[in-house]
């Protein structure tokens with residue numbers, strides 16, 4: 001019977017592994033960390049799952065944190081640096097939710113093993129992947145942003161940047177009251193960057209993740225180099241001061257006395273370069289290897305799409321495995337074709353938002369005046385292929401705006 005090898009137990013590897021186990025397909029996940037190591041380690045990211053991903057969780061029977069209880073329902077926008085500060089809101093049709101991956105991934109690893117999935121723990125390198133390729137009919141490489149991804153050539157036509165466009169600081173904080181209705185705060189400080197305020201469920205219960213997306217050279221960039229361990233109180237004070245100056249809409253909901261990073265492991269600082277890689281390669285042993293998730297496409301987290309795209313892509317691969325008759329180049333091309341609009345939509349839209357052309361700015365500014373436009377843009381977080389159709393060119397953006405022209409002046413803060 002067909003046997004599938006997966007490298008990596010992130011969201012891509014696990015969603016695929018769980019889907020295959022649901023259909024009794026023999027599958028082995030090779031990964032470099034145990035569930036306990038993931039659970040007890042440093043913050044990995046601050047991932048929002050949108051409705052389409054939550055629907056796959058439901059289909060897999062792993063929707064352990066019901067979105068009606070743990071989720072949020074809107075984006076609360078604020079912009080400073082414009083002639084007048086702006087505040088407006090866009091609503092989802094269905095809630096999204098944010099569960100700390102140190103809870104999420106270990107739980108799904110357990111689900112996978114309980115359902116007969118084999119999990120082999122230990123780092124894998126390129127030689128090992130070729131050896132594993134002799135044992136399996138198809139290799140799926142879901143190892144994230146590490147060096148293994150380089151086995152798939154970079155696609156220059158889809159990768160406009162050769163360096164990070166933002167320097168990131170993501171941490172889990174206490175002392176922030178949620179907005180009403182509960183939403184993700186999408187705060188912008190023109191020239192300095194964005195702050196995503198994320199209602200997260202963490203090991204210590206409900207809290208707020210702050211993901212600072214700092215423009216290199218801007219005033220907030222120093223947050224990325226600030227060491228919490230050196231002086232936790234000074235760290236918290238600096239974050240507070242910068243939030244007060246650049247993100248006042250968030251500052252209003254902070255209880256200054258209770259504010260602070262949840263713990264030393266609840267912070268990650270760094271940067272990533274967006275990239276799209278080729279979909280597949282043929283291993284020296286003759287078996288095909290397909291890239292999925294961050295191996296295939298890395299996007300800046302400013303739009304909260306990488307994990308959702310990884311899950312979508314894993315699902316496309318899984319359905320093709322269940323449906324097709326062979327794991328040859330025809331199979332790989334089929335997968336590439338079926339996920340292209342979605343994965344490239346995520347990447348193209350996110351790359352545009354990082355350095356917005358005038359038509360993208362026009363969409364954002366019009367959203368402040370048209371709740372209907374803002375709602376559609378917000379709902380499209382669940383349909384990034386459709387979002388890209390709406391903003392890809394000045395002409396498309398004009399048509400997107402025109403569709404809601406009659407709804408101006410009804411923005412709701």
Ligand SMILES: Cc1cc2nc3c(=O)[nH]c(=O)nc-3n(C[C@H](O)[C@H](O)[C@H](O)COP(=O)(O)OP(=O)(O)OC[C@H]3O[C@@H](n4cnc5c(N)ncnc54)[C@H](O)[C@@H]3O)c2cc1C
Pocket residue numbers: 007008009010011012013030031032033044045046047048049122123124125142143144145146148168170211292293294295301303304305306307308309310
């Ligand atoms: C701060 C931040 C915020 C984010 N916010 C969002 C968001 O809101 N929404 C969203 O959709 N995305 C978000 N993302 C992106 C998201 O985290 C990634 O796109 C997603 O986790 C990628 O999943 P993956 O399964 O491809 O890789 P990973 O989650 O990186 O998993 C890789 C797996 O491979 C294993 N591995 C690595 N190397 C080896 C090796 N050599 N041998 C064996 N195993 C190996 C790892 O241990 C891990 O199990 C965010 C990212 C960051 C950094």
